[in-house]
Amino acid sequence: MIEPAVEELTLEDVFRQARALASTGGRHILGFTGAPGAGKSTVAEQVVDALGPELAVLVPMDGFHLANDVLLALGRRDRKGANDTFDAAGYASLMQRIRSQESSELTGDDAIVYAPRFARDLEEPIGSSLPIRPQTPLIVTEGNYLLLDQGSWPAARACIDQVWFLSPLESVRHERLVKRHEAYGKSHEEAELWALGSDQRNAELIESTAVRADRVLRLV
Template identity: 35%
Template sequence: MIPSIDQINERILLGAEGRARYIVALAGPPGAGKSFRSAWLARTLNERCPGSAAVVPMDGYHYDNAVLEPRGLLAVKGAPDTFDVEGLRQDLVRLKRADGDVAVPVFDRPLDLARAGGRVISKSHRILIVEGNYLLLDEGPWPALRRDFDLTLFLDVDDDVLEQRLIERWLGMGQDHAGAIAKARDKDMLNARLIKACSVSADIDWR
């Protein structure tokens, strides 16, 4: 049975009761709707408990193009090894302590770069929705992140739907039709299949 937003909110609020900080990981392939769902979760939680929830996007931890290019990774930007996983892990440790403000980076998709200190998480944000592709990936350095997650969610969307969404995303960013198809199929969908095949099971599968 697919849980409703209200049921997920209830579980989060129950888990967060009496705790200074409760961290929810929302993972899934590119194009699954993580940004929309995480914002929706935060908004509905804040409607019930004003000012309690905030979103921390994993995309803010993209390495800059100036780092990726000399490493030969610019063409595969968005793959697991193009992120500063250790930087995200260190910030999760700081966020978990809930003892002061923590500035986190936010990715600017139109400009294709991360903005340092783009969002400030305050002590009043007791519930954090961390959203990103590889949060549950069971390879490389990614498993170390899971120790700080109190609840995990996974968005699973059929490949044909993902591909169409990703093509539309690239078109919206100015790619021509052939370029949009190539980027969706030859880059994003490779990452999507990796995420689906190599992520650990989440506490909640959310479609």
């Protein structure tokens, strides 16, 4: 398998290119993906903040985490974050609604699409949290499995105009993961075990999808 070429860009380069997408007329959907710790959430949030609410809104894939009680019932709670711990069909359905929102005959409040978000403090998804208005030109989404070629993930991908894969140095990615787990209450030893266990298994799967990305980026 041929490794995709990695483009080195500054964050300002990413802002400028995202703004160009938002300014070409009509609705565009831009996705950021990459392994755990790649910086997807941070970069996506920074892009939306840089462009402002008139141009962009963020719709994270994390809002489609299955609830913890569902994961317990399925026997998957100990590997939360794996691709089968998300409502992939629900995410694909939302992307389809966002894709066709401009052409809807609905008006006013009825035309707004509401997306879920993931509450980190609760470790649970919260439905109907993020309003998406039809006049917003750029929808930014981010998540681990935007390029996965199984289940309902391809249906979601078909709605996204471009997917940019973030590929930091492995040492940087691992350090970010450990710090993230520590920030949410794990000891350093527990954080290392999680980063090298469940996170690493997910990372290997996600990194194999980079060949299907429109671009592979490393921020410098």
